[in-house]
């Protein structure tokens with residue numbers, strides 16, 4: 001009988017000061033999971049009728065998830081502020097002595113909910129440095145003290161790291177996140193590539209050549225299958241467990257990439273590296289990029305070391 005380890009116990013064992021942060025995210029995730037599960041029976045689906053700071057149509061569930069994350073994290077005495085994809089500016093709390101900043105996408109992929117496809121909450125935790133909130137938010141990904149996501153699918157699973165490996169916690173019938181996987185490692189080279197090939201014509205040439213190289217089996221003779229869900233957390237979760245590579249290269253529509261550095265690429269990059277994988281924007285390691293503004297976008301190639309390093313090499317050689 002394996003001993004049941006709850007999320008808060010796991011965090012407290014390694015990083016006790018982060019226990020409240022993860023307790024806040026877990027409480028929010030419980031509410032979000034329930035709202036998503038029953039969305040078809042309420043008026044929770046559909047557009048909220050406003051656009052967010054990205055100029056994107058907000059879904060009602062985006063607003064719900066954002067409100068719930070801010071509610072629970074604001075109650076954690078150690079959280080100084082939140083930064084959300086849904087809000088232009090940080091939300092600052094009056095928690096005296098608080099030192100953590102939680103940066104998140106409250107519900108990524110929400111446009112998939114009405115077709116019952118997995119969606120997720122992605123979060124990154126930075127530490128307040130010298131009382132300078134703006135500078136602390138814009139720290140490089142290497143400075144993250146923790147990162148994780150919650151994937152809402154057939155089961156609700158939180159995957160997290162506090163810098164000493166990656167663990168997964170499944171939400172049980174009592175509303176507890178119970179450890180279901182520990183010391184997670186990405187396979188060295190995987191069977192899948194995951195990308196929206198409809199954009200291939202507008203990628204830089206080196207990315208098309210890279211994909212052709214994979215499909216020829218030129219990378220250690222490996223052959224690949226294509227898997228693309230179009231929901232970042234779901235595509236990343238499969239890549240973490242099964243291996244391979246997820247790519248969102250620069251496109252004509254998004255020359256700097258579509259995904260966001262602070263609350264999508266950086267947390268997933270920390271998880272990938274902690275699981276012996278890698279994450280780049282093409283030429284550079286994601287976690288070494290110096291953020292300039294909260295909602296900046298980046299290209300993201302993340303997954304097993306072999307594929308990501310081969311892509312980085314191809315892009316650097318094409319310069």
Ligand code: P6P
Nearest residue numbers: 108109110111196230231232233
């Ligand atoms: P495309 C969902 O809208 C999202 O932000 C990510 O979850 C996902 O990886 C990406 O966009 C999909 O983008 O252009 O392939 O539809």
